[in-house]
Amino acid sequence: MEGSAGKSPALIWVVNLSAILLVVLWTIPTFGIFVSSFRDRDAISTSGWWTALSASEQSLVARAGAPDDAVPVGSEWVISGSVFDEGMSGEVTAFGSRAQDPTSNEPGEPLVLRDDGVLQVAEDGTYTITYAEQPEGRRGARIFYTTEVAPEITLDNYRTVLGSEGVAQSFLNSLTVSIPATIIPILIAAFAAYALAWMEFPGRVMLVALIVGLLVVPLQLSLIPLLKFYGVVGEAFGVSAKGYVGIWLAHTGFGLPLAVYLLRNYMAGLPREVIESARVDGATDFGIFMRIVLPLSFPALASFAIFQFLWTWNDLLIAKVFLGQSDNQMVLTGRLVELLGSRGGDWEILTTSAFITIIVPLIVFFSMQKYLVRGLLAGSVKGG
Structure with missing residues (x-):
């Protein structure tokens, strides 16, 4: 049965749904550009713009202290620090030593590294790497970890462009x-x-x-x-x-x-x-x-x-x-x-x-x- 205007109701629904779909397809990228414009380089490169709308779990990587930073504690050598940068804080939900398996261990569990060191990462992000003998090498181990990251809004990009x-x-x-x-x-x-x-x-x-x-x-x-x-x-x-x-x-x-x-x-x-x-x-x-x-x-x-x-x-x-x-x-x-x-x-x-x-x-x-x-x-x- 046709409508009063001589058009099928099904056709009207198709036209309306098509219009709504086009509006959504155009609006989502525009809104994504708007959100991303308030994010910094690291946030843009590590997660999608939709993660900026609420706290999200992200996989990050930190570099542990170099072997030269190890200090003797009793009969062992220990490297300690935090996976978070200075001034940052959070809660670590899992960690690992390989990019292929960044969530292999729960916080507090010991993880044996390739150089025989034992890595432990606490929930607050502090870590220790324990060696039986003084370690050697030039670079510290990589620590992969996941944490809840709160959305960060910054106007630095606008200051850079407009200024x-x-x-x-x-x-x-x-x-x-x-x-x-x-x-x-x-x-x-x-x-x-x-x-x-x-x-x-x-x-x-x-x-x-x-x-x-x-x-x-x-x-x-x-x-x-x-x-x-x-x-x-x-x-x-x-x-x-x-x-x-x-x-x-x-x-x-x-x-x-x-x-x-x-x-x-x-x-x-x-x-x-x-x-x-x-x-x-x-x-x-x-x-x-x-x-x-x-x-x-x-x-x-x-x-x-x-x-x-x-x-x-x-x-x-x-x-x-x-x-x-x-x-x-x-x-x-x-x-x-x-x-x-x-x-x-x-x-x-x-x-x-x-x-x-x-x-x-x-x-x-x-x-x-x-x-x-x-x-x-x-x-x-x-x-x-």
Whole structure:
């Protein structure tokens, strides 16, 4: 039996469950990035982000004192210490001497090592290694142990990233690139979309087909030719080929096919009666566009603005190609890549950097998301 809207209840359930699944699949990684951004290097490398939400049992390793640290006690030689670092405490639940079996012994049980030493680890983490004779060697034995580790929250990663030199300037540079690179293609595409939707002229169908074809052209194919063209034009006018104007035009060119396609489909779905009535009343095409079509097309404009802003804000490739790498021009993504080090040695700030970069896109998306679906689906089904 079909519902009142003519749709099967089973189909509605499938659609709703699919939507919920997509939301969960997108939310979990984002939440994981947020949690990991407050963890230090050791915590990130030894356990998953979900363990930071509550105390968890972790397997750790400590290095015992060197044989030279052994002191005579009666007829034996003893090395003592704690598996926990200075200032730390906890409760050891099991220990071992091999990575293959790190929980072979309970706290307090003796464990014979390969060098004939007898290892004992107490619940509070203190250990003793007893030898019948003075031990020899350069390095102490490894002690594997498990303990309950309370979650640790730290702001050190945020202090490192936000306190780094040039981050604030790079943030402003990204805004300087993204905002004009979002507005310019919208302005151009809106006029083009109206002409393709409501104005009759030769070759209109071919232009629409060409725009659809441009949607599948990889931007990487045009980077080198476009950069060479910028170089020729810059040399002719005596200006640098790399700058904000160049990257604005590059993002505009790469974003126009999608913008024209979305806006044209939306405007073509507007009620024809409204457009014809305005023409009968003597309105020009420019007047119809400015007073009727443009206000009604706001959902489509907003949906493309979301896509274009997210793309330009997160861009790194085009910024490296068409923008200089000086401090007063480097975008935020480029600055954060530099903070990782030449070999990625400071990888612990990666999650923090990722979350910092998505804050602005999240604000833009949630403030305009109600127009996203309306703008994408409008024009696909026309009302009667």
